[in-house]
Amino acid sequence: MKNEKHPIFNNPNHIQLAAADLHRGDCLAVIPGLPGQFDAIVTDPPYSSGGQSKGNRARSTGQKYLNSGTSLYPDFMGDTKDQRSYLHWSALWMALCYDKLADGGLMIVFSDWRQLPVTTDAIQSAGFTWRGVGVWDKTGGSRPYKGGFRAQTEFFCWGSKGSLKGEKYSPGLFRVPPLAGGKYHQVGKPLPLMEELVAACGQRILDPFMGSGTTGVAALGQGKEFTGIEVCEHYFKVAVDRLQEAK
Numbered sequence: 001m002k003n004e005k006h007p008i009f010n011n012p013n014h015i016q017l018a019a020a021d022l023h024r025g026d027c028l029a030v031i032p033g034l035p036g037q038f039d040a041i042v043t044d045p046p047y048s049s050g051g052q053s054k055g056n057r058a059r060s061t062g063q064k065y066l067n068s069g070t071s072l073y074p075d076f077m078g079d080t081k082d083q084r085s086y087l088h089w090s091a092l093w094m095a096l097c098y099d100k101l102a103d104g105g106l107m108i109v110f111s112d113w114r115q116l117p118v119t120t121d122a123i124q125s126a127g128f129t130w131r132g133v134g135v136w137d138k139t140g141g142s143r144p145y146k147g148g149f150r151a152q153t154e155f156f157c158w159g160s161k162g163s164l165k166g167e168k169y170s171p172g173l174f175r176v177p178p179l180a181g182g183k184y185h186q187v188g189k190p191l192p193l194m195e196e197l198v199a200a201c202g203q204r205i206l207d208p209f210m211g212s213g214t215t216g217v218a219a220l221g222q223g224k225e226f227t228g229i230e231v232c233e234h235y236f237k238v239a240v241d242r243l244q245e246a247k
Contacts, residue, residue, distance in 0.1 A: 013236075019220055020243045021227040024236040027208035030229045031096040037105075038227070039202025041097045044110040044189055045090070045209045048081040087118040087125075093208055094126035104165030106201055108158045110136075110189070119157045128159035136193060137175045156197070170200040184212035184238055194218040213239030220246045 013024040023030045081089060090109075097107065107128050111119040116133070123130050134156045143151040174197075180190040191214055198205065198218040203225060207215045210228030212235050219226040220243060228243075230236040 015240050017243055018247045019223075019225045020216055020247065021225075022210075022213075022216075022236070022240055022243065023227075023229045024231070024233065025229065026231055027093050027229045028096065031093070031100060031206075031208060034100055034206070034227060036204070037102040038097075038100055038206040039102055039204045040106040040108065040198075041101060041206050041208070042106075042108045042194070042197055042201060042215050043207045043209050044211065044215075045093075047110075047112050047115050048083075048086045083115070083118055086115060087122055090119060090122035091125040094122055094128070097206065097208065098127045098161060100206065101161045102202075103162050105161050106158060106166070107160065108134075108156050108197055108201075110154060110156045112154050116155055116157070123157055123159045128161060130157070130159045131164075132172065133157055135173045136189075137173060138178050139175055140177075142178065166200065166202070168200055170196070184214070184235075184242065188212050189214055191218060195221065198222060198224065210239055211235050213242045216243045217246045 015022040021034075094107070094109075101107065107123060109119055109123065120130055120133070136154045136156065138152050138154070142153075145151065174193055176190050176193040176196075178190060180192045182191070188211055194214050195218040198215065199222060201224075205215065205219045205224055205226050207226070207228045210216060210230045211232075213228060213230075216226040216228050216239065226243070228239060230239055
């Protein structure tokens with residue numbers, strides 16, 4: 001009998017749905033084997049920015065990014081790099097994405113303020129034409145600092161493989177509360193934000209760090225094809241369930 005929730009039950013690390021191809025593993029190992037080309041890379045990698053010292057970076061992601069240090073959502077992996085190794089690692093996976101992207105395709109990568117400079121360096125090191133930085137305004141639902149300024153923004157760096165080919169004009173600033181559309185991940189992006197970004201992209205989208213699958217939900221909701229990669233078993237299963245429902 002076919003398993004309706006996880007259609008390819010003989011390989012739990014590779015799930016294929018009607019318009020979604022989902023892989024559990026390290027993106028450096030998975031990306032080279034993906035078939036065909038993509039029209040856009042839309043992704044939110046682990047920032048590795050929750051601490052300026054080695055000891056702070058080694059803390060759990062819940063301790064680094066949540067005010068309480070506790071969470072209903074499990075910690076995620078790959079968040080302990082220093083800035084130099086983050087740059088080198090980013091350039092590696094972005095170069096693999098460059099090879100899989102169609103000419104004129106978009107590269108959209110989230111970052112916080114600490115990793116913004118090295119993320120723009122990595123985009124260019126991988127071969128993309130760096131075209132700008134967009135802003136996610138989290139409105140009032142963001143972390144305040146007594147005596148300082150509210151941490152109200154995150155960013156997405158974007159570029160293209162060669163000349164731009166799309167016809168759509170998209171804004172560069174998005175005002176979306178962090179919890180809009182529900183939360184399935186410690187630091188997951190809100191669904192309305194990802195819907196806006198996906199709308200600017202072509203038909204076939206790759207997310208090498210899909211987390212709980214929000215980019216995929218946005219893509220399938222717009223009739224697009226989605227390929228996602230996630231190393232964490234828990235969040236991979238969450239993504240599979242969400243995309244199975246979304247399709």
